[in-house]
Amino acid sequence: MTSSPTIFFGLLIVTLCLVGVLALRLASRGRKQQRAIEELSSALKHSRDYAEQQKTKLAVRSDLDTLKDEFISTVSHELRTPLTSIRGALGILSAGLLGNVDPKAQNLLRIASSNTERLIRLINDILDLERMESGLAPLNLRRCSIFDLAREAVDSMTGMAEAAEVRLALTSHASRDAIYFDADSDRILQVLTNLLSNAIKFSPPDSVVSVEIDAHADSLLLKVMDHGRGIPADKLESIFDRFQQVEAADASKRGGTGLGLAICRSIMQQHGGAIWAERNQGGPGTTLWVQFTRSVRTSDNVAQTGAPSIERVGGATAVLDGEPGSRGVGRLIA
């Protein structure tokens, strides 16, 4: 028979063992938690260091951007000042304001004048491109009609087309309520006039440069098609890079700056759109495409209510004969 003190000690030992085991487990859990806390603190410290580094990098980049912008602005200003005197003097002389000039001298004046204009365009284009790429030219977005913008561009290029004996034709396959999108109208006009100017420059006399508009559920497409000499397949991409022309002599022969399409691409990227070139199927020439994302708004039906179906534009007729919601065809021959 066991005595009660023995039972008591036995229970005490068992209890002590249990307490010991519990204490050991708690201690082990505590060490694990301690380790986890240390790991978390270390991770937090790393994140803070990383954030600090990024902040410093951003500050440095912002300082660099400011410096770059100031530099470009200063260079642009410093170049414009002497160009003002040159352009002024040549302009006054070649216009004969100070008396008639010998024909040979007149020709030299013309050469100097046209190259001065080219240099001014180049400075403007460089400044424009730098401002866009450094985010210093924010878009002034508003609801626009791609048809109206295309018509404005065609209208403004009619003079150049006539001088080159090239016809401009504008057609819209999009329904009348599907031609609206959010854009900076001045910038899109810049793109469209640039594409038209290129197309006219490379078109043979008596040919047509056609502008066509089409709309899909979530996008708007516009193409400018010419029947000129075309672009080699390996240059269809690189023509959008700076100073990349198909032929080295193009800049001097055709008065371009080599930056037009780079500016167009930059503007399209800012709009979240796309621009690309394709060789025409089954014939010479090139088609330049621009694509915008389109979001439908109920106000678009209201916006075009009352728009005339036929308009006179710079001596050409623009027809947009689709009813709201229907698939219409607009045409402008200049």
Add this chain to the structure above:
Amino acid sequence: MRLILIIDDEADIREVAALSLEATAGWETITASSGPDGIRAAADPKRRPHAILMDVMMPGMDGPTAFRLLQQNPEISGIPVLLLTAKVQGVDQRRFAGLGVAGVLFKPFDPLTLAAQISQALGWKD
């Protein structure tokens, strides 16, 4: 006959601008090479200009400062001032527009249309 005061620190630009206005529009011009000289010329009661064409960046006193001083003199504060600048960036344009000048023209200007641009900015019909 219009009389235009041209203020620019660049002698060549003063000469070209003056010649352009005289040859294309038949206007008379007076020129000054700095802000303070320009203010003195504008204040001459014997030859009060109808408009002032003024450069923005000039050493010493810049165009905007000269414009503010002109505005403080009630005798000449009514003369319209057009700034002529090689600063073409949007941020500069907004700053100039906020000064209250009659207009901003850009360098390099076209010598054949400079007078027409001034007339248009000031609403002159002649």
